[in-house]
Amino acid sequence: MQRIGVFVCWCGSNIAGTVDVQAVSDALKNEPGVVFSTNYQYMCSQAGQDLIVDAVREHNLTGLVICSCSPRMHEATFRKTAQKAGLNPYMVEIANIREQCSWVHKEMEIGTEKAIILGKAAIAKVHLNAPLTPGESPVTKRALVIGGGIAGIQTALDIADAGFKVDIVEKLPTIGGKMAQLDKTFPTLDCAACILTPKMVDVAQNENVRIFSYSEVTEVKGFVGNFDVTIKKNARYVKEDICTGCGACVDKCPMKKNPNEFNLGMDNRPAIYIPFAQAVPKVATIDPNACNMLKNGKCGLCARVCTAGAIDYTQKDEYIEEKYGAIVVATGYNPISMDKFDEFAYNQSKDVITSLEFERLTNAAGPTAGKLLRPSDGKHPEKIVFVQCVGSRCDACAEKGKEYCSKICCMYTAKHAMLTRDKYPDTEVYVFYIDVRTPGKNFDEFYRRAVEEYGVHYIKGMVGKVTPEGDKLIVQASDLLADKQLKIDADLVVLAAAIEPDKSARPLATMLTASMDTNDFFTEAHPKLRPVESPTAGVFLSGCCQGPKDIPETVSQASAAAAKVIGLLVKDKLTGNPCIASSNELMCNGCSSCERVCPYGAITYVDKEFRMPDRTTRMRRVAQVNPAVCQGCGACTVACPSGAMDLRGFSSSQIMAEVDAICK
Amino acid sequence: MQVKEYKPLIVAFCCNWCSYAGADLAGNNRLNYPADVKIIRVPCSCRVNPMFILRAFQRGADGVILCGCHPGDCHYTSGNYFTRRRMALLFSMLDFLGIERERTRVEWVSAAEGAKFAATMNDFVATVTALGENKRLEDLRCKK
């Protein structure tokens, strides 16, 4: 039986004005287990706290009930007081007789009666309180960044600058991501390569950063502060540490006709290749599906011309295991496939291209060396039609597109249109849009310049159909403002394809037990207040994996994620919240209901041997809660039909005791 | 003979992060609601087991209200979404058994909605008072 002390606070006249505090402390004195009951003017004051400490010592109290202001106000204070008196801080319960009693009721009789009931409920609960100790776990001071685009690079740089080790895992042979493929960036029109490649070099040269390119994460175990990650380094058949990136092999390779991914297949690359001149790491990679040596054992030319001796046809995939304290997801985006958009004739005409392809066509390092030429005949296009929202903001066509706004298309289309008119003033440029959305610093000014200074024809309305006819593309569209149908004989049609999360994100989310929305964007821990954290502790979000973003926004979020990671890694150990769920293994059915409602992936299952009452042993699948990951919401406790899952500090019996006390 | 005015007994489960704070705010702003409402603090509305609600009715509660963060604002991301399903189904079942559907309610109250909290409680108490005593789910032994 607990020895409970009740301390009723007057809070000056805040409580005492509407609640007869003497009557409350007198009434609660008679409750079972209560051995001491008093009232005092300001319980939270030093004198009030001393009164509590003295009472604990004098009456050997084991549990405290403080009838005072809201626990949101002073629960922490009184827990410390309890600790000072030698009690476990979780042996304190607060009856909220200020905010939820004296302040909302006017009559003394009513207020007093309610305060007594609230006090009784707190007493009933504290009877069932048990000492709780927060768990501690160490922190591995190394971070993993998955994805080496601008988001991943920025996050890694910021973490490394704070003095922590960071590894970047990038699935392609080079870091740089989508930004490396862009030509100019809105709204300032500085060239993407000029601002990105120095960062790529920085990150490569930073001694706190390791880059695993052409690699992927294959397994994640553990939890915040203690992740065990397996990284698969795909065989590139070139010794990374020896290759100098001279490119001799690339020049000599006879298998030259392979679609060049970096230029989105608009030109070809050899079987051994370096994606682009500023690639990091600048080493060659052999495409095993194209290399004659790897396929048929014939050739070996690259090995012969490599003076460094870096070519290794026998190289195997390598698995690296590493421990991390934090993981940042920066897996980025891709334009959606245009296969389902037959109306735009993307698959019928080479001159219907996506905006990313347009970037390559205007990029000095692209397939046309920066000259805007039609992919079909290499002629200069005189009339270009840009179609916005291709697959974005789809409602009726949700089956083939996305319901969300891809956010970046309005701005890059304005950029494309403006740059075209700037370089080739003889070109007529049309943009078809649903709305032009330009919130952002200097964004609307940028768009207006495209219209006003550069004379781009912005037409509100959607393109219904694109039909190749001879060397023209007949664009049928409606002009909603003029309420008429248009027919434009264009030379080039550019589709602002919606963007979607990279396909690698979904399996990664499963590995990380991080939640995703229906569009496969990672979910934040809180949409407003914790935008760069995943609900899974220790997993952070950077860039477009969380939602469509432009570069400035991506970089800010990348730095924000880095700040969160640094805040975690700087700790030597993590102290958990002790009010967490725990499973009674003897009662657990192993049914997985709790696991399915846990927003944090805190619940795992183990097969465990149990001794049964009849002295046999039996293997049973039981749930285990990771105390470092559980946040104590209690969703699992209701999902569990057997009642094996309970929540410390808010146990079923505690809550029912409160219900009983109130309803008595 | 003086007839005692009927006072209902209302149990309100409030999540710690939004609704309990909303109730505190009602207090800070001195917004009145009947003392018939007794609040039980839970970490999240998803902590509330249907068993607790039935228990309250069994022990003589006349109404039970569950308050949580607005959908999308749950401190634990998804807790109130589970609450919403569980309570929709539970309340529908209670109605199926012929229990007055006005005796149970779910309300989303944010930490900034002190006024909404008070208004909700005033309305709920008035509704339950009009219904009168809960006789269909009580345990007679628990009645005084």
Add this chain to the structure above:
Amino acid sequence: MQKISRESLVEKAIAMLQAHEVSAVLGWKKGEFDYDITPALFTDAEDLQKNFVWNDFCGANFSKYLVEKTRNIEGKILTFLKPCDTYSFNQLLTEHRFDREKVYAIGIPCEGMVDIKKIKDACGEGIASIACEEDVLKVTTLYEDAPIAIETETVLAERCLACKSKKHVAYDELLGETGEVLESNRFDEVERLEAMTADERFAFWQNELSRCIRCNACRDVCPACTCEKCVFDNPNSGVENKAAANSFEEKLFHIIRAFHVAGRCTDCGECSRVCPQQIPLHLLNRKFIHDIDRFYGDYQAGAEVGSRAPLVDYTLDDLEASEIFEGRDN
């Protein structure tokens, strides 16, 4: 009359036992009477030949038995599953309640099972024996000289009249043919109750549930109730009660039981079959199923292994609890 013969089942079972492909056979045998066919475990051919039963009384759903039997028996168990049993089978697999590797499941077609209560209504008590023939049951009672012939169709169990599926959703092998998911009228009774006034519904359930003797048969037979320890048996749960002291506790037990199996109940109807007080308990489960279908989209528990039960799932724009009665004026 069942289309697949008892002999073909026995033959298959014996063959598998003798080939040591399975070490036991979960089947039906006669209980005290011809109509209380009970589940039984067979381990030898002779026993099978003599005691294995397959007829219009084999309603028992074997899925739940696998939880315990697969733990206690070395080697594989052969079990026969009617279409509705396969749903429970899958649901238990979803919840990791037994090891799939330890079971050899043979799907068998079912023409519907009869309800002994209906037979007794037709022939009175004192049934000495019942012979299942083509479309007809021949019932011999203590009081009549000649057997009474009853058309099987007229005494089919309610759950079979409202059969939801003739399709087997899980099996290693089929004997006979599998069918289709059916358009069933199984929610008609739920809707009839919903159309009543609250007072009428209360009166209906008060009448039904007050007969409950808390024998726990519904729980013990339910393939969704496989908890290691039921909350109602657990002294620490705060709601432990063995016998209902008053009408509230019956309600508490049945509401909570239905809630615990909501989204997991496959609507096999075993609860009502075994209720000695003939309480239509399946209506509580069907109410949940019907609500789930209406509120969150059609969901059939056990239709596939690993599906996410509606109560451990959500969408951002689910119905609010305050909206569930919209459009209803009673």
